[in-house]
Amino acid sequence: MVESLLEAVEAAEAAGISIGEYALRTEAAEGLRTREEVEAGLLRALEVMRSAVERGLKGDVHSVSGLVGGDAARMAASDGPLRDTPFTAAIAAALAVQEVNAAMGVIVAAPTAGGAGVLPGTLLGIAKYHGSSDGDLVRALATAGLVGGVVAVRASLSGAEGGCQAETGAAAGMAAAAGVEMLGGTPRQAMQAVALTMQGTLGLVCDPLGGLVEVPCVYRNATGAAMALAGIEMALAGVGFPIPVDEVIDTMGQIGREMDVRYRETAGGGLAATPTGRKLAKERLVQLKPRSK
Amino acid sequence: MVSLLDIIGPVMVGPSSSHTAGACRLGLIARALVGGTPERAKVELHGSFARTGVGHGTDRAIAGGLLGYQPDDERLRESLAAADAEGLAIAFENIKLRGEVHPNTTRITVWRGGKQAVLTGSSIGAGRILVTAIDGFPVDVTGNYTTLVLVAHDEPGIVAQVATALAAEHVNLATMRVSRRQKGGDAIHIYELDSPPQEGAIARILALKAVKTARVIERVA
Numbered sequence: 001m002v003e004s005l006l007e008a009v010e011a012a013e014a015a016g017i018s019i020g021e022y023a024l025r026t027e028a029a030e031g032l033r034t035r036e037e038v039e040a041g042l043l044r045a046l047e048v049m050r051s052a053v054e055r056g057l058k059g060d061v062h063s064v065s066g067l068v069g070g071d072a073a074r075m076a077a078s079d080g081p082l083r084d085t086p087f088t089a090a091i092a093a094a095l096a097v098q099e100v101n102a103a104m105g106v107i108v109a110a111p112t113a114g115g116a117g118v119l120p121g122t123l124l125g126i127a128k129y130h131g132s133s134d135g136d137l138v139r140a141l142a143t144a145g146l147v148g149g150v151v152a153v154r155a156s157l158s159g160a161e162g163g164c165q166a167e168t169g170a171a172a173g174m175a176a177a178a179g180v181e182m183l184g185g186t187p188r189q190a191m192q193a194v195a196l197t198m199q200g201t202l203g204l205v206c207d208p209l210g211g212l213v214e215v216p217c218v219y220r221n222a223t224g225a226a227m228a229l230a231g232i233e234m235a236l237a238g239v240g241f242p243i244p245v246d247e248v249i250d251t252m253g254q255i256g257r258e259m260d261v262r263y264r265e266t267a268g269g270g271l272a273a274t275p276t277g278r279k280l281a282k283e284r285l286v287q288l289k290p291r292s293k
Numbered sequence: 294m295v296s297l298l299d300i301i302g303p304v305m306v307g308p309s310s311s312h313t314a315g316a317c318r319l320g321l322i323a324r325a326l327v328g329g330t331p332e333r334a335k336v337e338l339h340g341s342f343a344r345t346g347v348g349h350g351t352d353r354a355i356a357g358g359l360l361g362y363q364p365d366d367e368r369l370r371e372s373l374a375a376a377d378a379e380g381l382a383i384a385f386e387n388i389k390l391r392g393e394v395h396p397n398t399t400r401i402t403v404w405r406g407g408k409q410a411v412l413t414g415s416s417i418g419a420g421r422i423l424v425t426a427i428d429g430f431p432v433d434v435t436g437n438y439t440t441l442v443l444v445a446h447d448e449p450g451i452v453a454q455v456a457t458a459l460a461a462e463h464v465n466l467a468t469m470r471v472s473r474r475q476k477g478g479d480a481i482h483i484y485e486l487d488s489p490p491q492e493g494a495i496a497r498i499l500a501l502k503a504v505k506t507a508r509v510i511e512r513v514a
Contacts, residue, residue, distance in 0.1 A: 001295065027297045032437075041298045048304045063308075064348075101307030104350060104370050109310035111300050111419045116307070145297030148419075152295050158311060158418030160341055160396045166418075174300075211345030213308035265341060265396075 002026060002146060003153050005191050005245045012187040019177065019187040020139030023146035042141045043134065045108045049097065049120035052107045056096025063102035065284040067209070068218045072096035075222075087229055090125025094118055094225040098218040110141075111148040111157045114164075114206075114213045115171035117221030119144055122175035122228045123182060132182050140182040144174035147194055154246065155253030159206035159265040162256025168217075168224035169201030169252065175224075176231035185236050195241040195248045197231030202248075203255055205263035207270025210281035216271055296437075303420045305364040311397050312342065312349035315416025317369060318436055318513045320358020322424055323401040325510040326410035326442070331403035334359055334383045340396035342416075343387035352385055355399065359383070363513075364420065395423075422513075430481035431472050436513040438467050438485035446503040447473050447480040455482065455504075458497035464490050479505065 002008050002023075012022035028035035055061065059073025072095035075088065082088050094117035101107045101116055110119045123140055126132070132140075148157065151170045156162035176193035180186075185193070201224070209215045241248070262269030271277050305314040324330060336355050338346050346352060350369065357372035359381060368375060376383055390398060395415035402411040414424040414434075424434035427442060434440055441459075445451050452471060459466065465487040473480035490509060498507050 023297060030296070032296060033298070038297055042301060045298075045301050045304060104307050104313075106304060106365055106367060107307050108302060108304050109314060109420050110302070111310075113305060113307050113310040113313065113420075119301075141301050142297055145300040148300035149295040149297065152300065152419065156418060157300075160311065161418065210348060211341070212348040266344065 001030070001153070002150055005147065005150050005194065005249070008146060009187045009191050018139065018181055019146065019190045020143040020181040022187070023142040024139070026146070027142070038142070039138055042138045045110070045141060046134065046137050048106060048108050049124065052097045052100045052105065053093045053120060053124055055105060056100045057092065061099050061103040061105065063099070063214050065212070065214060067280065067284055068102050068214045069099050071218070072099055086125045086129050087226070089128045090121045090225045090229060091222045093124045094121025094221040095218060097121065098221040102214050102218060110144065111152070111170055111174065112159070112167050114159055114217050115167040115221065115224065117218070118168055118171035118224040118228060119175045119178065121221065121225040122179055125225065126179055126182060130183065136182050140178035143181040143190060144178040147174045147177045151249055151252070154249045156256050161264065162253065163204060163259050163263050164206040164220060165201050165204040165252050166256055167206065168220045169198055169204050172201055172224040172228040172231070173198040175228035176235070179228060179232040180235055183232070183236060189235045191245045192240050193231040193235035195243065195245040196234050196239065197227050198248050198252060199241060199243070200227050200230070202252055205259065205270045206265045207263060207272045208265065208267060209272050209277045211265065211267035211272070215280070299419060299421060303364050305420060306367055306369045309349045310420040311416040311418060312346060312351045313354045313369070314364035314420040315397065315422050316342070316351045316354035316399065317358040317362065317364040318420070318422045319399055319401065319412070319414040319416065319424070320355040321361070321513050322414065322434070322436055322510055323403045323410065323412050324359050324361060326412060326427065326508055327403050327405035327408050328508070329405060330360055330379060330381055331405040332380065332382070333404040334381065335386065335402040336383060337386050337388040337400040339388055339390045339394060339398040339400070342397050342399055355401065356381070356383055359403065427481060430474065432481060432483050433470065434483060434510070436510065438487070439489045439512045440510040441484040441486060441490060442508045442510060443482040443484070443498065444479050444505045445482060445501070446505070447477055448503055451501065451503050452482065454501050455484070455498055458494050458501070459484070459486070459490060461497065462491045462494035464488055464494055
């Protein structure tokens with residue numbers, strides 16, 4: 001099992017292969033599934049991601065509370081200075097997936113449902129302008145999986161354990177590496193993209209209104225995709241981050257362990273504890289008791 | 294072990310991998326312990342499961358798991374009504390479990406055809422789960438493998454006999470663990486298998502004098 005991204009980079013460089021190819025080979029070598037099974041699983045994930053984006057962009061999905069929905073369609077029709085670029089496409093797609101998720105629709109948890117918009121948003125936003133093949137996207141998803149696996153082992157992927165830095169933050173790191181892989185960057189650039197992205201999400205708290213995956217989660221997936229795009233662009237330009245990627249991930253885990261419980265999905269602090277946050281939670285996200293019958 | 298498809302997945306009904314998909318998986322394991330849809334279930338919710346479970350569909354997800362729905366099954370949304378229709382009575386209760394307990398933890402007791410089983414399990418992130426107790430015995434079950442759960446009298450040689458029965462059907466063991474509450478009483482054996490055991494292997498195992506029950510938990514996708 002891969003526990004260090006730096007070791008993964010060295011192994012990929014030694015073998016002269018991309019980091020996505022390394023991830024697929026390593027997974028097959030573990031013996032739980034064949035390479036064909038892994039690729040088929042990732043291709044199915046890609047199809048579900050595409051369907052969720054398409055569904056959300058229609059603009060007619062709404063969460064149970066009615067607090068979120070319709071913003072993906074708004075974003076796709078944006079007329080701002082960055083209109084018709086991978087950037088706006090990524091943000092619209094990230095919002096779309098997360099709106100579908102809040103409406104109890106089918107998505108791919110990548111790594112979690114709360115952070116499920118970041119990876120498809122980033123990759124499909126880029127792919128829209130770069131004509132990437134399914135093969136490119138599958139290798140990119142394998143890259144993201146490798147990064148997520150290391151984060152799971154070294155830190156956490158749970159908002160209840162580590163705050164939002166462990167969900168949308170981890171997702172952004174995964175998406176950054178995946179984007180570099182998809183655009184033909186080197187293994188080392190892919191890992192630089194992870195470090196450059198996750199340094200920017202360190203400390204991010206999990207503070208959902210009423211404890212539900214709606215606000216700010218939907219919007220935080222969009223900003224997560226923006227972080228990933230920043231990391232990708234910097235890494236491909238040759239920017240390096242002075243702290244090695246494994247240490248950035250360890251730092252995320254350490255901050256998570258030291259984070260007050262109010263900021264770990266309990267709705268006890270942050271935006272959830274604002275006057276408006278509390279009011280909306282009370283009015284719209286009624287705290288129900290489990291039903292017995 | 295963390296697999297790529299654990300991270301890029303599961304494909305699931307939203308909104309929360311911990312509160313919805315993981316909860317569904319725990320329901321599926323409880324169902325497997327009694328070999329099908331229970332007639333009755335008591336679902337106790339701890340921590341974040343208790344506080345935000347209903348808004349995340351945790352109750353619907355566990356009910357769906359008990360009915361045999363997978364985490365990506367859109368019927369999860371309507372599973373409480375389906376449970377009514379299929380004669381599964383579920384009582385939900387919020388509790389505080391003692392000790393160092395993961396925030397997303399449930400204790401599920403199920404009854405079916407005179408059999409009863411109880412599990413304690415946690416949803417540990419990204420839809421992954423860990424069952425920490427079955428029928429009062431401490432265990433570590435992830436659901437990532439086909440899992441054979443045996444309760445047998447605690448005496449020498451049982452593990453070897455079980456391993457032999459599995460080997461005869463070409464079933465390879467990935468991991469195994471035996472635990473007991475007291476020496477010479479009953480012990481629980483957890484075997485994680487690389488492939489599902491055939492009927493023949495289960496029959497051979499059940500024929501062993503010390504073995505009281507043998508239950509198979511299918512790998513949860």
